[in-house]
Amino acid sequence: MEPFSFASSDSLHFPVSIRILNLEGSEPPIPFSVLVDRLDLKHTGSNQSSHSDLYATVQVWAGSKPLTVPVQTSYKSFRTERRWNEWLTLPVNYSSLPENARLAITLWDLSPTGGEGAQGHAIPFGGTTLPLFDRENQLHRGRQKCHIYRHKAADGNDDSKTPAFLRKKRVASKKGPVTSEDKNAEESDRMDALFKKHEMGEIPRVDWLDQLVFRKVEKRGLQSARPFQKAAQRQQEPQSGLDDGNELDGRRDPEPSNFVLHVEMPRFDFPVVFADHEYPPPPISSLQHLSASQSNIVLKPPPEVHFGPGINGVDDDEGYGGPLIRVYDPEVGARDNPAESKHRRLVRSQHRNGILDKDLKPNAKVRDELNLIMSYSPTHTLSSEEKDLIWKFRYHLTRNKKALTKFVKSVSWQDLAESKQAVQVLAKWTDIDVDDALELLGPTVDNSSVRAFAVERLRKADNAELLLYLLQLVQALKYEHISPQSGHEVAQDSSLARFLISRATQSFVLGNYFWWYVMVECDDGSQDQGQDNQAIYHKIAFDFMTELVKQPDGNETRKTLLRQAEWIAILSKISGEIKESNESIARRTDRVKNFLADPKNEMVTIDPPLPLPLDPSVEIIGVAPEETIVFKSSLHPIKVAFKTTSGRKYPVLFKTGDDLRQDQLVIQIITLMDNLLQKENLDLRLSPYKILATSTTAGLSQFVPSITFQSISSKFRNNPALAYLKQNNPDSHGPLGLRKETLDTFIKSCAGYCVITYILGVGDRHLDNLLLAPDGHFFHADFGYILGRDPKPFAPAMKLSKEMVDCMGGSNSEHYRQFKQYCFLAYSALRKNSNLILNLFSLMVDANIPDIKLEPDKAVQKVKERFHLELSEEDAIRTLERIMDDSLSALVPVVIDKLHEIVQHFRA
Template sequence: MPHVCDDCAREFTRMDNLRRHQREQHAEESRGGTKDRVMGRENSLDPDIFDDDSNMSFESDTEILNSSDREEETEDDDDEEIESVTSEEDEEETEDDSEETDSELDGSVTSCEEGEEGEEEEDTDEGDMEGEEEWALYRDSTILQPLNEGEVPQQVLKETRRFGRTGTLEGKRERKSYKALVEDPMLRYSGQYQETCSDLYITCQVFAKGKPLALPVQTSYKPFSTRWNWNEWITLPLKYSDLSRNAQVAFTVWEIYGPRKALAVGGTTVPLFGKHGMFRQGMHDLRVWPDQESDGAEPSQTPGKISNNDDQMTRLGKLTKKHRKGHMVKVDWLDRLTFREIEMINEKEKRESNSMYLMVEFPLIHFDGVEYSIVLFEKGADDTLQVRTQAEIVTVPDPEMLMENLVESKHHKLARSVRSGLSDKDLKPNAATRDQLNLILGYPPTKAMSLEEQDLVWKFRFYLTNQKKALTKFLKCVNWTLPQEAKQALELLYKWQPIDVDDALELLSPQFSNLMVRRYAVSRLQQAEDEDLLLYLLQLVQALKYEDFNEIKRGLDTDKTRHDTVSSTDGSYADSMVSGTVNVISQDGFHPLQSDFPTRKPEESIPVTHDECDLATFLIQRACKNAILANYLYWYLFVECEDQDNINRDQKVTEMYINVMKRFSQALLKGGGECRKRRSLLAAQQTFVDRLVMLIKVVQREGGNRKKKVEKLQALLADPEVNKINFTTFDPIPMPLDPEVQIKGIVVEKATLFKSALMPSKLTFNTTQSQEYVAMFKYGDDLRQDQLILQIITLMDKLLRKENLDLKLSPYKTLATASKHGFVQLVDAIPVAEILASEGTILNYLRKHSPNEKGPYGISQEVMDTYVKSCAGYCVITYLLGVGDRHLDNLLLSKSGKLLHVDFGYILGRDPKPLPPPMKLCKEMVEAMGGQSSDQYQEFRRLCYTAFLHLRRSANLILNLFSLMVDANVPDIALEPDKTVKKVQDKFRLDLNDEEAVHYMQTLIDESVGALFAVVVEQFHKFAQYWRK
């Protein structure tokens, strides 16, 4: 037989005494269903109550309460719940005492003593408790009585689903003095002088900011004999959502004082929400302030919770709460003894305080068996919360930071193993998956795919092989560090539907370093025409930075071996270019590019080993076949080789460009007669530019004003002995700026200097076509940024022309011949500022040069259409490229009505002026169309919408070109290279559909036309230009 401790023996002895007592004394009451009310269920076992057979001492005036969960809060910890556990009977009970106690037990556990309302409530509880274990509530704790008597009872918490309930009123009321009784004889008939408990009632009302939110609610009548116990649920005429953060409930206990008179026994007030905005739950003992009516003031004069850190009830209540929440180890037999002791201490504290306490219970919210808390939520409340201004940031070391996630890595390998390829070949997506794949394929090149999206693209890779737009997305999903995965991707690469040339540019970006992928991209570029290739040539030269430098160098060695050549002792032409010397220039004039190879019979064709090759070999092969490509490739490479002043430049990059230049020189030398002639002309161009730079340096060092410098310039151009070259007449060479034009001399009389800080020179060239070609040579200025923007404008113009939209754009030519000088084509146009100063309006200027009485506003219809189209085109393009520093001096207008922009020193959103408008569209330009109500202005808006939509469809191509320029030494790109592509992408607003994009463009136009600050800035610029002149 197992050993049973003395405490457990006494407990079970009391249980047997209770069952015997109920069978003998309360058989009739049990048949009436009283026991059911106590147990909360019909046909239950006898309640488990402890008979006092021990020598423990308990207070005789304590009673059995209806719940073990009481909570006490202080002002310092407003949300701390204190569980109050009631105590046992006092000392040994006689059989008569037991009968009285059982009667009180019956009244305490039920919702109300022997009342019909209490019976209805307990009947409701019976239905809730069917099929569950029985509940019995006692003063010391709430005990779960199992149906199997052999099981050990456990500590549990009572659940309730009502709004709020008034419980018992504990404590002694002090009687009035005899003096007060003499003064008011009616007090003799009040409840204070009754031998039994007087009939009291409670009123309950909700306040906020001292004002009542609803009418008070009163408890129902209930006669009392030995103690005050309402045990009544109260429903207030308010919703939870109607309560504010500072809402508080006020309880006032009343007694009948006389006919239609009531006397306040005491009052107490408690906030409904704690300091964290959580609605109160569970049992609370509230202090009742005698002879005072509760108030809802802030702060209240009758607070139910009083701050006292030394209070035993508060300290024990916190420990009880921790036990109930499972934060302490539970030992059943020890817990019962502990709770009794806690209750004894609580009763002693209450008795010594000489105060009255009202026990109230707030509901516990349950839904689907889960307990919830009511939390106050106010929109925008987080914005007004106080935060710590000097919060300390504690850095906790994480040893796993930036380390490989083994779980994700394993999942990745399993999902992309060779075995999965067998089942993935026949996979077909459903409608939802297909829509998701189409959404992914529509992402711009800069948008990174999530891991889930990458896995989805990989899973349906065989299905996507028929969609050429999907190849770049698929290659981005590949982890090239895993050999098996890379092998699968490369095998699938040549089975994919061939991609367009525009998409092939993305494969040349730094994101793709795999050699086979880059060669595949080059193979797609071989399908492009020379005219299209010329549009991308600037970016392709920059893409050489992401090639394999060792392979480029091996190509140079291979060419030398193939042609049985030997290196010269003085160095190659490319070396001389990089050193900045002019050793390649003879003293007598022009001569061909010096070579590392001895003179021998040239081969008739450029050797091609296979269709696929690296990017450098491809560019050299195409340049050897096209004179225009050869011209621009040479100067693009020369600028990269010459740009050694860039301190951030990697020397390996410079060495790579030198190797490419050497290979280009070798290819031209070993080509046919046309290639050797082309090489000779490039050398002549180089000599011409070098001599011209030397001349301009001399002019800039000349003292005096602009007039003297112009005279010096003309004198130097006319004297062939000074620079060992005759600038007035020389053998025809292709103009570096435009190789289709053959120049043969400079018109000395027309040479001049512009009025600006750098004083660029204006040169007029004689051509072989008996025409003059006017260009500006700028020394001391980096033209690579203008060169890039004008190349993009040229590309956009051709894209719009493919859509049958000719906006009469004038993308003039610009070529940087070094990092500090270059050529700019001059067009026959006048700054708008000069037109307004001389003619008054743009309309007068157009009417003067293209009059037509039948045309709009007396101007030729063709000229007006040209003006409207060119305005629309440049407004959209300059907005997309973020061109800044727009004023009427860098807007030019030709006699034919073509408007064009010049000077692209600020791009990608940079602007020296504050608050610039989205696009340059001043009132003078709108008035030239006839005003905002004219048909021409409406046509202008329509053209802007159309051009914006067409260019959005080619956004990927433009973004790919900018992505290849992020490492170029372009000033505004070098400022924030990582944000360059994002800036352009944001302008396209690819997140909008076509209809939304049109509406967005409408907003930009209206904002630009009505920009007042731009007018003020324009006036300041006009004054600055006036004083400068």
């Protein structure tokens, strides 16, 4: 037996396509006497010319319902025949087609008066319904001859009234002899089958013989045209009287059509057999509100179904028509296992009201188990046995500040008695750290008493510490029980809102940032944010202003915030105009300078001094128009220098058309990490510049005088970074010809940014967003890709370029070894604070940050993977060292940097 090869339709990931070839056939002209009475027929295109202009539409149907929108042929003007010869691609893949898929093909005529089934001035000339799979479930290939039903649009139904293929009748019967018409029809069908085999390559090609056959068949086709028409008439007679849409003059019955539409389906090397796509089990729906202890449970897998003997096969004796279908009910997975629930109640009932529980102490083995549980990261899921163990020794654990978050996860908050006792135990707990308090304010905790306990811990933080987490705390308001309905203050609903408003009204710096963070949320009208969240933040903003005016200097502070909003509006206006104009950079710069210098715009002199929203510790008194610069990038950000009360100038970048919230988050995390490292007595000379998003499409950024590595490389040939630093900080007696402080600053800042950008997964790193200040401070800019995303292929996990290492004296130098040592110290210090960083990211899951929004359920996990918490500290440092070596020796980043340089050169 010869091997037989075929393909399944579910693996064919190509769009469905069909080629509309030509229309054959004719019909007798309508008598003039009829056209006089029927003006609607007189002006129809096909009644005026036998080769009038027609167009075809194709639509995929299945189950008597359309699957796609119709696709239309382009305009063609016909002269001697109606021939389109045009491929149409439909918006559905072969892999998505069901078994009963078919193509509804309709030819449209033009009529100024319309008619039945008309779409504007288009009326159906005729239609046909072509199934995509034949009776053997194989995809149709090659040319197809489709019968056209006049004055009807293709219906596409499973029991179509416009089938493309006519049912074949028996040639001979007992009632009469075989007619010549039947013989001609049979011979025509046989020749069509042979022609199709010839086209598919199943019959060898002989050019001289093929030409003779083609002429003979063409002549025979003309002779058999009339018998074919009669055969079609007999086929249509039983149903011809059912549809009045075919009537032309209202008096005679509709006649069958002898029009035939030739189409061509794609040809594949092997037959394509229908195979349905096997979908995975449906996701388990959240049918009940999950508490904190259940919110991060691992969803139960689909149950395994074990069949008995003979059940899984076809058993006609038992009445089964085929194998049984396994149906997975998602409701089952969302409910607790009754046996496990009863077990939990029985176990905890022994330790619910017992007096002895307060004196229970774990032995050495249990103590080790509890210590292991306490070391779990915030994303770790507790097993039922671990939850029971925590509940049993809950009174003992009240002295452990790290145990509170694990205790909250172990409580079944749906059980009223258990939750009531848990709240009582909560009151006896020792003070917890800020990172645990932030975890209790996340989306997994919905108990108001627990959240209020976390807020009490935050009250002990000073304003400087609170400012580090303020961005996340504003996002945590989404998880409070605040009603979007107006009527009462949010402070009555939420302890967190009451706390933030209270602290923001007492400190202008906190109030400044709190106001702008809330304003951005009010401005976010996207579907991801939702109208309810917008209403909540509008209420928070209103309550903040209401509480602010009650303070001694509240009215002045309120006016200052409103002046800041006006100042931002003025900058937004000129920035928007510059971005939309088609002028040269020089002309745009002159326009901005003239605008800022105009006294009407109140930017030359700002009186009284205005605290800068980007940095409220700085008060500006006016602008220096002559130092204004418009950059060449697509959004054309504007650099504006403002005069301050201290006599210095503060340069600011203002940008419209871009959402700066992701950059703002990264800079905030870098600032926090710098603070954590300095607490470990590790000052890596980081210089995170300030960023403030003032809306979802605009924002401010501090401008730090610096130069990109790309510009340095184009200016200096050999060891460009070192040459640049030597030019600004020469010292013939210092290391590498530099001042020792400059080289030390460069090495430390490189180490800090390398580790931090690796942990955050910052992508799209090239020499244009690596910057170097004249005093040796190295830093990154442009954080459009984070959490491991990168537009370039084979991007390294860490950006450690040759230019950076050469400036340290090479990979074998003592300075490079010192650089690696700083990297290891920074990585170890940040790993100790991993819980805080992970909790901050968990609070940003619903913040509408682009790279977090792509996979919000995996965002925290992606950061956790970079910490390698499953490894010991020594193994984690070895892993980091291997990543650094791989990044330094990688060839692809060097090639990409060169390509980027070429692209930027042509843009310039």
